[in-house]
Amino acid sequence: MAAKGPDFARALGDWFAANARDLPWRRETSVYRTVVSEFMLQQTQVATVLPYFARWMDALPDFEALALAEEASILKLWEGLGYYNRARNLQKLARQWVAASEKPRTAEAWLAYPGVGPYTAAAIASIVFEERSAVVDGNVVRILSRLTADATTFKDGSAAMKRFYPLAQTIIEHTPTPGAHNEAMMELGATVCLKSKPLCLLCPVQRFCAGQASGTPEAFPQLVRKATVQRTVHRLWVIDHGKLLLHRRPDDARRLAGLYELPEAEGLLNCKNLSQPLTVKKRGIANERIEERIYQAKATPSLKKKVEGDKYYAWLDIDALDSVTLTGPHRKWVTELLEKSR
Ligand code: SF4
DSSP: OGGGHHHHHHHHHHHHHHHHHOHHHHSSHHHHHHHHHHHHHTTTTTHHHHHHHHHHHHOOOOOHHHSSSSSHHHHHHTTSSOTTHHHHHHHHHHHHHHOOOOOOOHHHHHHTSSTTOOOHHHHHHHHHHOOOOOOHHHHHHHHHHHHHHHOOOOOSSHHHEEEEHHHHHHHHEEEESSHHHHHHHHHHHHHTTTSSSGGGGTTTTTTGHHHHTTOOOOGSSSSOOOOOOOOEEEEEEEEETTTEEEEEEEEOOSSSSTTOOOOOTTSSSOOOOOOSSSSEEEEEETTEEEEEEEOOOOOOOHHHHHHHTHHHHHHEEEGGGGHHHHHHHHHHHHHHHHHHHH
């Protein structure tokens, strides 16, 4: 397969040298900056990460500062970026790194650090230490499945990554600069080999691409589609004497642990008695389509009694909402509803 050879690695490398985006973690490199950027970029686009990265570096410039920071301040810096366990793991990683007498260099050594999976380990080891470890994620799967026009139907993304890892690893053996090669693959996936409508005419590896030659590169990779699940959540908007009722997600919650949200109506009010919602928000998380209906409710004695003494409910001063970390969508909704009520 032509894509395995040195010509492919060279074509991609030349293109990247001339077209790499100017990004802050590329402009000035260090182990810390690479680790932070790789954590932030997991499941998140570059444009979203840029302002977060700048704020983070101002507040926490190195592993030592991160290791000593308060968890609340870390979550606040991460507010809106989602997947908050990344922030917690980043701090655990910093503490482990500071305490380590021998600092990790290889992908294998990085795998022993919190929040570091095979992708992140390979990214750090290759970008900072030029180890020949290939990164494989959805971007790379998309490129390699198109290059090879692989018509296998994969049950999920992990199965596809497993399949393409050996090819990715073979390709990286042909490049003198493994870090730049991995970054080039990511860059190609993010800017040229797009999910729908790949820009094949601009692609530096078009001549190696069997998917493009087939006329339907978008057909690859073939993944089994998960059935869509619809869900409706009823939430409350309760203000009492200038304070808004919020609910903090338990510390052991699978997602968004410790973050504040508008409380769910269930358990506080009889959902059957709710009338017209103040607003309805729709969002998608993985294969779930969620409709969030937010209702205005009164701070009745019975509701107050239910939340009193429960450590997960809090009445927060409307003027001090910035002092806590809300999940991204809830911050947006709360701001919007407060503006409407003014
Ligand atoms: S030629 Fe098109 S489909 Fe093939 S790798 Fe390039 S952008 Fe992707």
